[in-house]
Amino acid sequence: MIQNKRWLRRSVQSTVLVYFLLLILVPILGIYVQGLSGGWAHFAESILQPIAWDSVLLTIKLAVIATLINTALGTMLAWALVRYRFPGRRLLNSLVDLPFALPTAVGGLMILLLLGPQSWLGSWLAGHNIEIVYQQPAIVLAMIFVTFPFVIRTIQPLLEELDPSEEEASYTLGATRSGTFWRVIFPAMRPGVIGGAMLAFSRALAEFGAVVLVAGNIPGKTLTASVQIYGNVESSNPSGAAAVSVLLLTLSFLVLWSVNLLTERKDAR
Amino acid sequence: MQIEVRNLSKKFGRVSAVDHVNFEIEQGKLIGLLGPSGGGKTTILRMLAGLEKPDAGEILFQGNKVNHLPPQERGIGFVFQNYALFKHMSVFDNIAFGLTVQRKSKSEIRDRVHEMIELIGLQGLENRAPHQLSGGQRQRVAFARALAPSPQLLLLDEPFAAIDAKVRKELRTWLREMISRVGITSIFVTHDQEEAVEVADEIMIINQGRLEQKGTPWQVYKEPLTPFVAGFLGESNLLHNPAHIVGFESAPRPHSEKARVLIRPEAIEVGREHEISNLSAAALGIVRSVQFRGSVWQVEVEVGEHRLLAHRTLEKETLLPGEQVAVLIHSLHLFHDEQSLFLENELKRANTRAI
Amino acid sequence: MKKLNITVTYLVFLLLLIIPLGQVLSSAFSTGFSGFWSALTDPQALHAFLISGILVGAVTALNTLFGVLLAMLLVRETGISRRIRQFLNAVVDLPFAVSPIIGGLMILLLLGPHTALGAFLEDHGVKIVFALPGMILATLFVTFPLMVREVMPVLQEIGTDQEEAAYTLGAGSWRTFWRVTWPSIRWGVLYGVVLTVARALGEFGAVLVVSGNIINKTQSATTLVYQQVENFNFVAANSLAFVLAGFSIVVLMTLEWAKRRKEV
Structure with missing residues (x-):
């Protein structure tokens, strides 16, 4: 009877592990195998094609810009949502997660509409001869949209946990408001700011749905890596896609890995 | 239930939590496992319950080996340190849980639960959720839940640790009464010597995974087998060097570094010369400090190279710091070479004989 | 300031x-309510919603089952060495770092018609890529961490005390799970379910690559939005987007509610 149960337990556990490894690990290894199957020379060649290489560089550049803007805005917004009481605060707080809940294609469509000729912003921009749709700023905006919650949601709990007496102690010791912010509050927020920024960066690198709708897909100018991979898939060139994927994946893994290192160190402390 | 444990050992990683422990417990006894935190007491208890697997050794209930049995089949009740009440169930459902596992009929369960609730004196609180109870009440529910399925052995892990000091005393007496009324063999873990001495029939002192001594509280106090036990149970003066103690000149002089001399404060008589019962067996000392300790004076006195803490009854006159006094040491324990000796003041004995 | x-x-x-x-x-x-309504009741749109529904249902069921089981395994199973558990734990997060488009590409590369495995399966009448199974696989890949990451911290937080108490009272592991563990984790599981539903419904990149976006066959609601935008058919695109966005808001409200229950 007990033997029987143990056997059942073992087989359920093995099934779960096999499912897990097959679903997650095997496909990732598959990409690497496929991307590197033609040898290093071939791999380098596929990547160094201007169209591929430029798309990766462009993606990194735009993702960095989006991340920087998002980090600054996210820190401000998290501060306002935690520290200030104002009408509509709770509603806005629940809206933060909306970009996570929305299909990314809908997000892209929303950005498209915001900047398109039908909206007041779009028509105002058009009136001043500024073209944003299908240009780089639109891609940055799409990236900001999908990564919007990351920084806010990683800073918020840290701000809430911050013991008010720490701040009060700083005041009683004669520190000014800004001195207290930079020497007491900001160090507590820093892991959240950095961690949230890294997550936002890795997501911005990977984003496809929102970007594909607002990007003009002109190589070197508005063709991002994920869209370029999609183009390769569409034109039945999966191995070309695999090479760029390997590059993009490795980059994302490095970012994710450093986020994990960072949070581990925080936990250890 | 009669319990026997042979050579029980358990390691966590490289740390030896329990190290070749042997003991036997008679049917119906209430045993206290006493020792410092992290000494392996809880691990022993969890191995008895089947919640932890021993690396080596045997556990026997009524002479039958139970090592292979899971906790479900050992016939035990376990009271957890933080009670571990099922937080989404009412008091009633918590107590009934073990009975529903046994597939008792509804009316049987109801009767038994009401019996238990009456036993713990919480009538009327059946439908409360655990978070609506006070610490002491939760403790009682945990106790009732463990007892409801009529186990043969009750195991309690630091049963009073999470309760505030005032309620704790009350609960101790209550628990002792309950257990003797039910008549179940019980083992509880504690790091509080007062608790162990007050509640247990017998105590087992556990230190660094080893069983140092087992016996009634009085036995263990009176005849400690190791310096650790002597130091852990009750107050004591611990000296490294037995030399120059008046009245113990012919005691063995161990050369080992590990030798220890232990003197209980109540075995030291301090006072002005006319108060001392046997002046010729006493040494001279100087009072360093005097403290009121509720039921006695605690006097710190310097005798030769030693500083000793002694007790002095309250009805005697107060001593003053700096005063010269007579110090009579009635007895001491000497530990060396794995042996323990109980020695009485030989001058005192000689004088008594002379009279 | x-x-x-x-x-x-x-x-x-x-x-x-x-x-x-x-x-x-x-x-x-x-174009008025009629335009909105006709865009939604168009057979192509209805079929896309049906495909999305099947996708969401299958993915949520599988992901919930395996997610909870894996979380239990990673938190509770002491039989597995710490090293291996740490490794598995790190692997769980990998899909977060993988671009959805790459997630789709992986399945194409492993099971596509040009691969040995894909050809073999196709010969035996099992079509994975450019069909529902592939879309389900791709979405499972993308949503995998959501459930595990919701349930693991809850399991860690409740600790093993209550479960051990149930064992000492004679309950087996099945009963212990349903009577003791489940009531404690159910709000976390619900949270994970809602996240999975939202992500599965919204997943676009991975599904687009694997499905081939074949009208009336493998087109889902999100890939249909994309196609309508590409065709400059904005009324239809926005009508679909409006329904999807409305659904997302419902999801958000459920999350807020579940979060509050979870904290109790």
Whole structure:
């Protein structure tokens, strides 16, 4: 009877592990195998094609810009949502997660509409001869949209946990408001700011749905890596896609890995 | 239930939590496992319950080996340190849980639960959720839940640790009464010597995974087998060097570094010369400090190279710091070479004989 | 400083979320309710919703089952060495770092018609790529961490005390799970379910690559939005987007509610 149960337990556990490894690990290894199957020379060649290489560089550049803007805005917004009481605060707080809940294609469509000729912003921009749709700023905006919650949601709990007496102690010791912010509050927020920024960066690198709708897909100018991979898939060139994927994946893994290192160190402390 | 444990050992990683422990417990006894935190007491208890697997050794209930049995089949009740009440169930459902596992009929369960609730004196609180109870009440529910399925052995892990000091005393007496009324063999873990001495029939002192001594509280106090036990149970003066103690000149002089001399404060008589019962067996000392300790004076006195803490009854006159006094040491324990000796003041004995 | 900060907060929300949502709404109804309704009841749209429904149902069921089981395994199973558990734990997060488009590409490369395995399966009448199974696989890959990451911290937090108490009272592991563990984790599981539903419904990149976006066959609601935008068919695109966005708001509200229950 007990033997029987143990056997059942073992087989359920093995099934779960096999499912897990097959679903997650095997496909990732598959990409690497496929991307590197033609040898290093071939791999380098596929990547160094201007169209591929430029798309990766462009993606990194735009993702960095989006991340920087998002980090600054996210820190401000998290501060306002935690520290200030104002009408509509709770509603806005629940809206933060909306970009996570929305299909990314809908997000892209929303950005498209915001900047398109039908909206007041779009028509105002058009009136001043500024073209944003299908240009780089639109891609940055799409990236900001999908990564919007990351920084806010990683800073918020840290701000809430911050013991008010720490701040009060700083005041009683004669520190000014800004001195207290930079020497007491900001160090507590820093892991959240950095961690949230890294997550936002890795997501911005990977984003496809929102970007594909607002990007003009002109190589070197508005063709991002994920869209370029999609183009390769569409034109039945999966191995070309695999090479760029390997590059993009490795980059994302490095970012994710450093986020994990960072949070581990925080936990250890 | 009669319990026997042979050579029980358990390691966590490289740390030896329990190290070749042997003991036997008679049917119906209430045993206290006493020792410092992290000494392996809880691990022993969890191995008895089947919640932890021993690396080596045997556990026997009524002479039958139970090592292979899971906790479900050992016939035990376990009271957890933080009670571990099922937080989404009412008091009633918590107590009934073990009975529903046994597939008792509804009316049987109801009767038994009401019996238990009456036993713990919480009538009327059946439908409360655990978070609506006070610490002491939760403790009682945990106790009732463990007892409801009529186990043969009750195991309690630091049963009073999470309760505030005032309620704790009350609960101790209550628990002792309950257990003797039910008549179940019980083992509880504690790091509080007062608790162990007050509640247990017998105590087992556990230190660094080893069983140092087992016996009634009085036995263990009176005849400690190791310096650790002597130091852990009750107050004591611990000296490294037995030399120059008046009245113990012919005691063995161990050369080992590990030798220890232990003197209980109540075995030291301090006072002005006319108060001392046997002046010729006493040494001279100087009072360093005097403290009121509720039921006695605690006097710190310097005798030769030693500083000793002694007790002095309250009805005697107060001593003053700096005063010269007579110090009579009635007895001491000497530990060396794995042996323990109980020695009485030989001058005192000689004088008594002379009279 | 405070006033400025609050103003910026409102501005960002307005610009990024509220105005665009309003525009989706106005554009969806720009030809009146009838235009909106006919875009939704178009057979192509209905079929896309059906595909999305099947996708969401299958993915949520599988992901919930395996997610909870894996979380239990990673938190409770002491028989596995710490090293291996740490490794598995790190692997769980990998899909977060993988671009959805790459997630789709992986399945194409492993099971596509040009691969040995894909050809073999096709010969035996099992079509994976450019069909529902592939879309389900791709979405399972993308949603995998959501359930595990919701349940693991809850399991860690409740500890093993209550489960051990149930064992000492004679309960087996099945009963212990349903009577003791489940009531403690169910709100976490619900949270994970809602996240999975939202992500499965919204997943676009991975599904687009694997499905081939074949009208009336493998087209899902999100890939249909994309196609309508590409065809400059904005009324239809926005009508679909409006329904999807409405669904997302329901999801958000459920999450808020579940979060509050989870904390109790």
